[in-house]
Amino acid sequence: MMRLALIIIFLIAGGAVLAPLSAFGHGAEFLSAKLTLLPDAEVQLEITADYGGNPLIADDAAAKEALMDPIRLRRDQTLVPLAQVATASHSLHDNWAEFAPAAYLPSDTEAQSHTLITAAWRWRSEEPEIVFEMPKGKLHDVLLWTRDETNPDAPPKWMLLLAGDQSKAIAVHWTPWWRRWQTMMASSVFVLALGYFLSRNFTLRQRTL
16 A cells, blocks of 8 residues: 555656655655765665565565566666676665665654665766666566765755656766776876886986996
8 A cells, every 4th residue: 555655646746756755654665776976987776675664575585586686777778687787795784774865764764673685786887877777567666866975965866666667867977988098198107207217216326336
């Protein structure tokens, strides 16, 4: 029922405003996907499942299964599983506050013990924007939200993805190839100049001796 009510509210609001989950007074019946934007086109995606307060997830085995292929990267016309992008790491914890936007935390986070498992993937994006998509037939909705590490005070942006949904394009801190080339060339010139200086200094010292 809570899942249906959440979907109805999202549709009525047109995706602009989502009522705080605290209004429902239960654990989150969705997966929380935290996307952290890092410098130099790096991103970290942390998807959390609650199998202590989510009736749709019975135990840790069901939680791990839900996190195996929750959403995928869209590249051109291809959906790429996260497992092909990076190797996932897993952690068990009860820290909802770190892995969900503050306004959408379940209201019982203090009164009820939540057992959470988080799968994390980290990679460097090959493109200046990334798009996620939920394959059709998925049981668990995903609350995708972003945190910009270069601007931590900025409010998080979020979107609720249902089965078959595609996210908006998310801009990463991508460095154009020519700027990377400039940086590499500058570093190479510095190393060569330093090597020449040390070599010349060593030669002069040898002559002096």
